[in-house]
Amino acid sequence: MHDLERAEIAAFAAMFDGAPERNHGFGVARLGEAVCGIARSLPGVRDLNRVCGADDATDPAEILRVYDGLEHIVAVAPGAGGLAERLATAGYTPAYAWMKFAGPADPSAHAPTDLRIEAVGPDRARDFAAPVVGGFGMPDFMIDVIAGAVGRPGWTCLVAYDGDAPVSGAALVVAGDQGWLGMGATLPEARGRGAQSALLATRIRLAAEAGCTTVTTETGVREEGTPGRSYRNILRAGLEEAFERPNWVSP
Numbered sequence: 001m002h003d004l005e006r007a008e009i010a011a012f013a014a015m016f017d018g019a020p021e022r023n024h025g026f027g028v029a030r031l032g033e034a035v036c037g038i039a040r041s042l043p044g045v046r047d048l049n050r051v052c053g054a055d056d057a058t059d060p061a062e063i064l065r066v067y068d069g070l071e072h073i074v075a076v077a078p079g080a081g082g083l084a085e086r087l088a089t090a091g092y093t094p095a096y097a098w099m100k101f102a103g104p105a106d107p108s109a110h111a112p113t114d115l116r117i118e119a120v121g122p123d124r125a126r127d128f129a130a131p132v133v134g135g136f137g138m139p140d141f142m143i144d145v146i147a148g149a150v151g152r153p154g155w156t157c158l159v160a161y162d163g164d165a166p167v168s169g170a171a172l173v174v175a176g177d178q179g180w181l182g183m184g185a186t187l188p189e190a191r192g193r194g195a196q197s198a199l200l201a202t203r204i205r206l207a208a209e210a211g212c213t214t215v216t217t218e219t220g221v222r223e224e225g226t227p228g229r230s231y232r233n234i235l236r237a238g239l240e241e242a243f244e245r246p247n248w249v250s251p
Contacts, residue, residue, distance in 0.1 A: 002079075004102050004178075004214075004243075005052065005077065005100070006176070007173055007174070007175035007176075008052065008173075008180045008218065009035050010173060011171070011173035012035055012037055012052050013030075013035045013037075014149070014155075015145075015146075015148075015149055016028035016035075016039075024039070024041040024145065025040030025041045026040075026041070026145065031059070031062050031066070032055075032058060033058075034051050034054040034055070035051070035052050035053055036051050036066045037049065037050050037051075038067065044071065046071060046072060046095075046247075047073070049072040049073070050072060050073045050074075050075060050247075051073065054074050054075060054077060054080065055076075055083060056080045056081075058074075058080075058083055060083075060089075064090065064250070071249070071250055072249075072250045073247045073248065074092065074247065074248045074250075075098070075245055076245065076246045076248060078243045078245070084246065088248075092248040092250060093249055094246060094248060094249075095249040096220055097221045097244050097247055098219065098220055098244070098245045098247065099218060099219060099220070099241055099243075099244055099245070100216065100217075100243050100244075100245055101216060101217050101218060101235075101242055102216045102240065102242040103214070103215055103238050103239035104213065104215070105212040105213055105215050106208055106238060107205055108205070109202075109204035109205040109237070109238070110201050111194060111197040111198045111200065112194055112198065113160065113197070114193055115160040115162055115168065115193055115194070115195050115198065116160065116161045117159070117161075117202055118158065118161065119156055119157065119206075120157055120159050121150065125149075125150035125151070126143060126147050127159045127161075127166035128146070128150055128158070128166070128171075129143045129150075129169070130143055130169075131167055131185060131187050131190075132146050132170075132183050134185070134188075135169075135185025136185045154173055154175060155173050156173075156174075156203070156206055157169065157171050158170050158171070158172070160186070160195040162190060162193075167190035168184075168186035168187065168195035168199060169183065169184070170183055170196070170199040170203060171183040171184075172206055172210075174211075177211065177213045177214065178216065179203070179204075179206075179210065179215045179216070180216055181215055181216070184199055184200070196230070196233050197233050197236060200217075200233060200234070200237040201237060203215070204238070216242070217234060219231055
């Protein structure tokens with residue numbers, strides 16, 4: 001595991017640990033440092049059926065056993081060239097890579113929006129989950145899964161409201177001196193109003209108040225012809241490209 005992935009992997013594991021496995025086939029498995037998220041009810045969604053923290057000590061044969069035929073992605077940590085070679089030998093192929101970003105936790109971070117941003121607790125968990133699920137285009141049953149993140153230790157869940165309507169959400173997860181900025185999404189009808197920039201700035205500020213020195217996040221690498229809106233928002237928020245993280249898709 002690369003150190004800049006520490007908070008992200010803690011958040012990823014927590015989301016699956018608390019998911020309703022009985023109803024939706026969610027689960028988590030650990031192979032050394034690697035965390036395998038399992039979402040059997042979403043077999044084609046590789047971003048959820050994903051291995052984080054994989055390194056040269058991770059055995060591709062063990063990963064294949066965990067998923068037992070379910071399509072998945074292995075996110076390879078920087079410097080794990082030996083693992084990449086073994087994945088290729090096992091039939092995995094390179095897929096769309098992600099860029100990891102990092103920056104300082106800034107207590108003065110700010111970005112304008114005409115939306116109202118609030119931290120929510122379990123009583124408004126669905127206000128957080130609904131725009132995240134809708135913004136990412138996930139099925140409606142995922143609202144209960146995402147809502148389960150609200151109120152967990154180390155988690156701050158934020159909602160951007162248009163009047164009384166929740167239209168955007170994002171989470172901050174604190175792990176030691178590192179904060180992960182994740183799960184940011186906005187409903188299509190509310191895009192272009194600065195919600196995600198404001199949510200990024202709010203989380204960076206809250207991370208500093210929580211004692212973090214570093215914040216991290218990630219999005220897909222830039223490709224010609226794609227809008228890259230999230231990429232631009234992250235750079236505007238003061239984070240910098242840290243490393244490109246290859247993803248390998250299962251055979």
